[in-house]
Amino acid sequence: MNFTKLKILSQNITESLWNSGGKRTIIAIGVLLALPVFGVLTAFGVASDTQLEKIVRHDVTQILALPALSNNDGDDERYYSSERIQRGDTVATLLQRLNVNDTAAFNFLRTEPAARNIFQLRPGRSVQAVTDADGELYSLRYLYSNEALLEVTRQSDAFVASQKNLSPAAQTVQGTGTIKSSLYGATDDAGIPDAIANQLARIFSTDIDFHIDLRRGDRFSVIYEMLYQDGEYLRPGRVLSAEFINNAKKFEAFLFTDAEGNEGYYSAAGQNRAKSFLRSPLAFSRISSGFGGRMHPIFRNWRAHTGVDFAAPKGTPVWATADGIIEYAGVKGGYGNVVEIRHSGGVTTLYGHLSAFASGVRKGSRVNQGQTVAYVGATGFATGPHLHYEFKLAGAHQDPMRVALPKADPLPAQYRAAFLGQAAIQGEQLMLIRDANFGRFE
Numbered sequence: 506m507n508f509t510k511l512k513i514l515s516q517n518i519t520e521s522l523w524n525s526g527g528k529r530t531i532i533a534i535g536v537l538l539a540l541p542v543f544g545v546l547t548a549f550g551v552a553s554d555t556q557l558e559k560i561v562r563h564d565v566t567q568i569l570a571l572p573a574l575s576n577n578d579g580d581d582e583r584y585y586s587s588e589r590i591q592r593g594d595t596v597a598t599l600l601q602r603l604n605v606n607d608t609a610a611f612n613f614l615r616t617e618p619a620a621r622n623i624f625q626l627r628p629g630r631s632v633q634a635v636t637d638a639d640g641e642l643y644s645l646r647y648l649y650s651n652e653a654l655l656e657v658t659r660q661s662d663a664f665v666a667s668q669k670n671l672s673p674a675a676q677t678v679q680g681t682g683t684i685k686s687s688l689y690g691a692t693d694d695a696g697i698p699d700a701i702a703n704q705l706a707r708i709f710s711t712d713i714d715f716h717i718d719l720r721r722g723d724r725f726s727v728i729y730e731m732l733y734q735d736g737e738y739l740r741p742g743r744v745l746s747a748e749f750i751n752n753a754k755k756f757e758a759f760l761f762t763d764a765e766g767n768e769g770y771y772s773a774a775g776q777n778r779a780k781s782f783l784r785s786p787l788a789f790s791r792i793s794s795g796f797g798g799r800m801h802p803i804f805r806n807w808r809a810h811t812g813v814d815f816a817a818p819k820g821t822p823v824w825a826t827a828d829g830i831i832e833y834a835g836v837k838g839g840y841g842n843v844v845e846i847r848h849s850g851g852v853t854t855l856y857g858h859l860s861a862f863a864s865g866v867r868k869g870s871r872v873n874q875g876q877t878v879a880y881v882g883a884t885g886f887a888t889g890p891h892l893h894y895e896f897k898l899a900g901a902h903q904d905p906m907r908v909a910l911p912k913a914d915p916l917p918a919q920y921r922a923a924f925l926g927q928a929a930i931q932g933e934q935l936m937l938i939r940d941a942n943f944g945r946f947e
């Protein structure tokens with residue numbers, strides 16, 4: 506990689522991100538160049554060589570687009586507005602908030618089959634409109650799913666609707682933090698999105714129970730993707746690599762995709778991060794965030810009643826602790842609403858006192874480890890909201906906190922060399938991020 510080229514790219518990208526209103530400085534530059542300069546920042550971006558090409562493409566689009574917006578020839582001024590869809594919105598109320606005052610446009614949306622996705626309003630997603638001063642519509646954009654965009658544009662006197670499949674460009678960003686009160690407190694401080702914090706909790710959940718194991722002073726470093734489409738920020742992508750130092754013990758995870766497209770997280774030595782069963786069936790969420798007794802979730806003695814009770818607020822998502830098939834989802838005596846899952850190796854797990862089931866959870870459906878199957882409640886014989894969790898091996902109850910669990914499959918031998926090479930580079934990056942941010946304080 507040519508140094509000058511790198512430098513130019515980094516300037517352009519920084520500029521375009523500032524222009525697009527990005528809250529943080531995200532700088533694409535080789536990590537070795539960046540560290541001495543940006544050591545004090547808590548989060549900054551790195552573009553690996555493989556991603557530079559994609560980044561260039563979106564960057565050029567952005568730069569060309571900017572002059573066009575401000576130098577509109579003629580007298581027609583253009584107004585840009587963006588609105589987030591709210592619960593209870595209709596297309597009419599949404600257009601009103603977007604300052605679209607255009608009967609022809611509304612009729613077009615109502616009658617044009619290619620535009621009908623606009624009527625699938627999903628709360629939280631946003632719609633953008635460009636109008637003139639009187640509210641006549643020039644164009645409308647609605648990102649109705651993570652993969653597809655509806656675009657309506659005025660072309661002379663008529664409107665045209667088109668669907669676009671998105672192929673977002675991933676920009677690699679890194680962040681680091683220290684736990685002071687909770688995981689989310691630390692990720693908020695570092696400007697790391699919740700979706701990435703949740704992935705971290707999930708990736709490390711086979712070794713760290715984020716409900717009870719977090720300690721003040723725990724640290725993490727993470728390299729993750731942010732997805733952009735035509736220069737516009739879309740959403741967070743995947744965690745690419747991360748390290749988590751919990752109670753002075755270091756855990757690492759590196760994403761590896763094999764030739765068939767299977768993805769998994771592995772330790773630096775190539776051991777599968779995943780275990781056959783999660784330590785805790787409760788999703789780690791903002792609701793249950795925290796440590797030091799405030800939210801200690803276990804108040805049990807499993808021998809008293811063949812299961813473990815986890816105290817948690819009503820509505821906390823309940824995870825399948827391993828891949829399996831739903832054996833039962835319904836009401837069962839004192840268990841109230843209950844889910845039973847059959848796993849390989851003669852293991853079944855049971856989740857009781859649930860307030861509700863996740864959609865699609867019914868007898869015979871397949872679930873993956875970490876998938877939300879239900880929500881904590883207090884149905885059946887329960888004095889307050891909690892999760893009753895049972896683990897049976899060949900029909901006999903086991904203490905799920907103590908039973909010996911087999912490890913998940915290791916990385917297949919044919920991928921080992923490729924993985925180790927990749928993990929060595931990423932491990933070095935993680936170390937540099939950590940040292941740049943923490944080293945000076947020690």
Ligand SMILES: [Zn+2]
Pocket residue numbers: 810812813814892893894
């Ligand atoms: Zn119980």
